[in-house]
Amino acid sequence: MSHIDYYFSTISPWTYLVGDRLAAIAVKHGASVTYKPLDVMALFDRTGGTRPADRHPNRMALRAQELARWSAHLDMPLNLKPAFSPTNPAPASYAIIAAQAALAKGATGDLDLLVRSITRAVWAEEKNIAEDAVVREKLTAAGFDSGLADSGLFIGAETYGRNLEEAVEAGVFGAPFFIVTDTDQRFWGQDRLSFLDAHLGSL
Template sequence: MTVTIDYYFTLISPFAYLGHDVLLEIAEKRGAGIRYYPVNLGAVFSKTGGLPLPQRHPARQAYRWLELQRWREVRERPLNLRPAHFPTDPTLADCTAIVLAQSGGRVADFAHRAFRACWELDRDIADEHVISGILDDLGEYKGNILASARSEEVRSIYADHARQASEAGAFGSPVYVLNGEVFWGQDRLDLLDQALASGRAPYRPL
């Protein structure tokens, strides 16, 4: 029986960007599947008590800068700490990922390229032309996908993902859930890998 990782993320998250390719490598190595749940992070915060970045205490904002620099070095990724288009609205990109996930499209590859567009290439993932170009590069038929990404049906799914995330115990991006056990942050990927390797029973809150 194939084990499955539930992956809660938004494509505007630098930490999800830093962990994305590592997650894919772990899943392939351990024979695990991935269910993709792009989420509106603001909606997740409102349900779980989180704060948008500008509203956080200066000490928390400063620590975020340190972590981004540390993990950029560890992951050996060309992360731009001050991208030209951040913050920006990730809704179109996130909803495009939902459409690809539901249709069996190349959602992992799309996410990889959308992350790079923002955090390496200084492109605006709120721009339809940027998303369209990524779909072109992947050989995905962009017309139907973009129309679906804008549909009320997919926007409703996007909103529901925030509810599902909070019910699963996810409160940020990225969060990986394995057999109900929450792993928050790409810096917990080693622990996720160990849990997959051992096949141990999931830990539960006390």
């Protein structure tokens, strides 16, 4: 069975645009996925990237056009200037990490749905994912115990920092980023999911 390490940011519009495609690809090829939310701004700082707020206007103009194009192409509503962006990505990231740990211990819930709903909250629902009530709402909607928002704080904070270190060591420099660990094949961006699909199909 192939395995995918999925590095992403809960505040990234490109992560939002992954939608349910990664989960579908994993099911199609019988692959497992480890979800690794991280601080993408710190990742940029560590790997030679530029934070969006510091990018040249030319780059930001094209980014806006590309986001609009992909939003339309995927039929996924996206507000280019959401009410709560940027916001603190950590609380929602901690919840995702805690939910994944809970699944490993036998809990039930849909982790991919949780990730999708959190990113959709930012980019399509005008909600602040730094707020406890929003995080709890998304945990419950994905079938998890909303109490993970509290009980998962320690493991969330610890793993969140470790995900950043692992990302840098693995060659990650942006989000979303997918690594097939069996073959060390790396795919950067939601627009590379078709290549990920093809690669898994060739194994």
